[in-house]
Amino acid sequence: MGSQALRADFDFEEEDRFFISGVEQVGRSRNTYEHQLRKRKWVVGALVAVGSLGLVALILGLAWGLSRRKLDYDCPHNYDASSADLVFYVIGDWGRGGNANQQATARLMADVSQCMPPKFIISTGDNFYPNGLSSATDPQFAQSFTNVYTAPGLQVPWYAVMGNHDYGDSIDKATLSSCLAAPTSLEECAGKCCISPFWQTDPQLAARDRRWNATRGNVVTRSFPLGPPLGDPASGNGSGTSSGSKGTLDILFMDTVPFIRQYNSRNWASFLYGFKNQSTDAIRNQLEQQLNASYNSGSKWRLVVGHHPIRSYGSHCSQYDSYDCLDMAFVAPYLREYRVAAYINGHDHDQQLIKPADDPLYYVVTGAGSDTRAGEFDGLDPEVRSRDALFLSDKQGFVAVVMAGDTMRLHYYTTGQSTPTYTRLVPLPTWSP
Ligand SMILES: *[C@@H]1O[C@H](CO)[C@@H](O)[C@H](O)[C@H]1NC(C)=O
Ligand SMILES: *[C@@H]1O[C@H](CO)[C@@H](O)[C@H](O)[C@H]1NC(C)=O
Ligand SMILES: *[C@@H]1O[C@H](CO)[C@@H](O)[C@H](O)[C@H]1NC(C)=O
Ligand SMILES: *[C@@H]1O[C@H](CO)[C@@H](O)[C@H](O)[C@H]1NC(C)=O
Numbered sequence: 001m002g003s004q005a006l007r008a009d010f011d012f013e014e015e016d017r018f019f020i021s022g023v024e025q026v027g028r029s030r031n032t033y034e035h036q037l038r039k040r041k042w043v044v045g046a047l048v049a050v051g052s053l054g055l056v057a058l059i060l061g062l063a064w065g066l067s068r069r070k071l072d073y074d075c076p077h078n079y080d081a082s083s084a085d086l087v088f089y090v091i092g093d094w095g096r097g098g099n100a101n102q103q104a105t106a107r108l109m110a111d112v113s114q115c116m117p118p119k120f121i122i123s124t125g126d127n128f129y130p131n132g133l134s135s136a137t138d139p140q141f142a143q144s145f146t147n148v149y150t151a152p153g154l155q156v157p158w159y160a161v162m163g164n165h166d167y168g169d170s171i172d173k174a175t176l177s178s179c180l181a182a183p184t185s186l187e188e189c190a191g192k193c194c195i196s197p198f199w200q201t202d203p204q205l206a207a208r209d210r211r212w213n214a215t216r217g218n219v220v221t222r223s224f225p226l227g228p229p230l231g232d233p234a235s236g237n238g239s240g241t242s243s244g245s246k247g248t249l250d251i252l253f254m255d256t257v258p259f260i261r262q263y264n265s266r267n268w269a270s271f272l273y274g275f276k277n278q279s280t281d282a283i284r285n286q287l288e289q290q291l292n293a294s295y296n297s298g299s300k301w302r303l304v305v306g307h308h309p310i311r312s313y314g315s316h317c318s319q320y321d322s323y324d325c326l327d328m329a330f331v332a333p334y335l336r337e338y339r340v341a342a343y344i345n346g347h348d349h350d351q352q353l354i355k356p357a358d359d360p361l362y363y364v365v366t367g368a369g370s371d372t373r374a375g376e377f378d379g380l381d382p383e384v385r386s387r388d389a390l391f392l393s394d395k396q397g398f399v400a401v402v403m404a405g406d407t408m409r410l411h412y413y414t415t416g417q418s419t420p421t422y423t424r425l426v427p428l429p430t431w432s433p
Helices: 002-036 041-070 100-112 142-146 173-178 197-201 203-209 261-265 280-296 324-327 331-336 380-389
Strands: 085-092 120-123 158-160 213-215 219-224 248-254 301-305 341-345 349-352 362-366 387-392 397-404 408-416 423-426
Touching: 085 100, 085 362, 100 408, 120 331, 120 380, 142 203, 173 248, 197 203, 203 213, 219 280, 219 362, 280 301, 280 331, 301 387, 349 408, 362 397, 362 408, 387 408, 387 423
Parallel strands: 085 120, 120 158, 158 213, 248 301, 301 341, 341 362
Antiparallel strands: 085 397, 219 248, 349 362, 349 387, 397 408, 408 423
């Protein structure tokens, strides 16, 4: 509120200055013409005055236009850049060639990045619809990623996990018949259409756009130092790397697709490096071991990111179909044991924050990067909803996360609104595991 008012005042001063200099110019011009061309002084004077006024109007118009642009976004009133130890964004379920409001969500991220620039962006999966990439040179990578998130503030690492669509879910008959159905090696795929989640972790893909950094078929821990940045990120020094004086945030990126049992019977389950190629035991062990290692290392914060929800009021869990949350339930005890602050996922095309009273965990759902399911929560019993759903939205958007001291602020953004639709302060976990 305060900074918005300040900006508006400043713009008025700018406009005043332009106006005054325009008047001075009119006066000067008139004096010159009085001495040299008395007869035509009024005609010329009037022409100059009209011309100058036109110039003034043009400048005023430009200044007004610029001031409008500046006011497209607002920083949240509780955001203080000097006390933020780390800022990152989370988006999910997005890659649709810029269609289905993907562009609108990208513009919202671009706007917000002007006041809260992220150090990195997390994708909760379903990166490329409808059925992932068919090679490391698939043009969809540019159409859905490179050419969409073009704003300067979004040129940071993107850490992605896989979703079911990245494994080939929803492949249509035509694609199925024109691509290799059951290649047994990557060599067989060379130069051919070959749907596989492998391409998203192929270094060739990251070479096409340096931001891209995906994980597949495993759990990967990434550690982020917290504290004031070293050097100036704008000049490229250290990419804004923090000093680490405020501790470390460990984020564990987990492939959850192999745990969803209903995928076992799908026609894409046996694609190269597909569902049937994964070892759920290996991934579960990695999760436990890496959480344990992070906990013992003294890292201050832990978060776990996967595609599928553990808790959700969206269509993939409690409401209409399916058993996705049941298949994911085994994860929650590990999160409690190793003091994880929140589990973050996509899959449901909406945004939610769930915090059960008898559970220390926060469940963050953000899968609203393009197409969403309008009216998704309409049928929900208000009593069920009020039990533990802090926020439910069926609109497009993303979450901006601000770590500061012993707090983590979740800012839920939705399209059509330049301030967060919902903000929640999550405290540093202190319960005894
Ligand atoms: C991906 O991120 C990890 C850090 O988590 C880094 O070590 C690796 O080099 C990155 N890969 C690419 C292709 O940028
Ligand atoms: C980058 O920042 C660090 C820490 O402030 C400083 O030591 C280093 O000299 C800087 N490097 C460049 C190339 O500016
Ligand atoms: C996955 O596929 C690769 C390549 O065919 C193979 O080397 C690996 O053993 C498979 N892993 C599992 C768990 O099936
Ligand atoms: C956790 O790590 C500690 C220290 O390395 C080790 O002693 C313990 O066995 C580990 N626990 C599990 C469940 O892996």
